[in-house]
Amino acid sequence: AAGVIQSPRHLIKEKRETATLKCYPIPRHDTVYWYQQGPGQDPQFLISFYEKMQSDKGSIPDRFSAQQFSDYHSELNMSSLELGDSALYFCASSPPGLAGPGGTGELFFGEGSRLTVL
Amino acid sequence: SQQGEEDPQALSIQEGENATMNCSYKTSINNLQWYRQNSGRGLVHLILIRSNEREKHSGRLRVTLDTSKKSSSLLITASRAADTASYFCATINNAGNMLTFGGGTRLMVKP
Numbered sequence: 001a002a003g004v005i006q007s008p009r010h011l012i013k014e015k016r017e018t019a020t021l022k023c024y025p026i027p028r029h030d031t032v033y034w035y036q037q038g039p040g041q042d043p044q045f046l047i048s049f050y051e052k053m054q055s056d057k058g059s060i061p062d063r064f065s066a067q068q069f070s071d072y073h074s075e076l077n078m079s080s081l082e083l084g085d086s087a088l089y090f091c092a093s094s095p096p097g098l099a100g101p102g103g104t105g106e107l108f109f110g111e112g113s114r115l116t117v118l
Numbered sequence: 119s120q121q122g123e124e125d126p127q128a129l130s131i132q133e134g135e136n137a138t139m140n141c142s143y144k145t146s147i148n149n150l151q152w153y154r155q156n157s158g159r160g161l162v163h164l165i166l167i168r169s170n171e172r173e174k175h176s177g178r179l180r181v182t183l184d185t186s187k188k189s190s191s192l193l194i195t196a197s198r199a200a201d202t203a204s205y206f207c208a209t210i211n212n213a214g215n216m217l218t219f220g221g222g223t224r225l226m227v228k229p
Contacts, residue, residue: 004160033217042206042219043161056216090160092217105149105168105210107217109160 002026004110006091012116013081021076021113025093031055032074033107034066035090043090049074081117088112124207128224137194139223141207142187148210150183152192155204155222164192164205199229 005024013019025032031050035043036059045058049068060066063081068074078085092107124141131137143150149168153161167174167183167190174181180193194201204222211218 035219042221045216045218048216058216088158092161105151105166106163107161109153109162111160112158114158 004091004093004108006089006110006113008113009111010114010116012118014118015081015083017081017117018077018079019081019115020078021089021091021115023074023076023091023093023110025072025074025091026095026108028095029072029093029108030096031094032068032072033092033094034060034074034076035092037088037090037112038084039087041087046076078115081115083117086115086117088114124205124221124223126223127221128226130226130228131197133197133199133227133229135197135227137197137201137225137227139192139205139225140189141191141220142189143207143209143220144188145209145211147185150181150190151208151210151217152179152181152190153206153208153219155206157203161206194225197225197227199227201225201227 007022033048034046037043046060047057047066048055052068064078066076090109090112092109094107151166152164155161165176165181167181178195183190204224206219206222208217208219
């Protein structure tokens, strides 16, 4: 079965550089989520998109932006990178009706993109 | 953690023993879920319990939910070395559009 695809899997950048992460959700999933997980931390919600429109915003820095394209893939753009941005970045997708009566409530996660800022 | 707190933060047991992990949360929820994460890998959904349920079973997993205490527990019975991972609880808000994770429990099962 198709899973959530993230690229690149590993990325090394210098401070103040820019990075772009990509996410390809499971086909027919209508919502994409981005999470950041620092070393030894729990995943922190950054932002989500429902049907290509921004749905919710969490603890996403102003230096970061994201969008979802017509083919439903999403990109997370990070500028003016700081050492503290080093983390695993996860993308997840969910089918329609996530938390509704018939929904499973399950998010499907990709394997993550590990960003290291030097 | 913004939402849930888990205890213990780390748990080490022998194969065959049971492992119990607890989670507390702060706001009203639609449902609570448990996820598993192998080191440096993606999160995998284990089980979901809705706010009107008190207990749920799935294979060797048993989840309880006490909405009055805003807490949940995950029991893994007859643990195996392959169960070694971090386990996170996560809650869906009432609007049903945001999943918030609590701090994980790192479980180590020794063979």
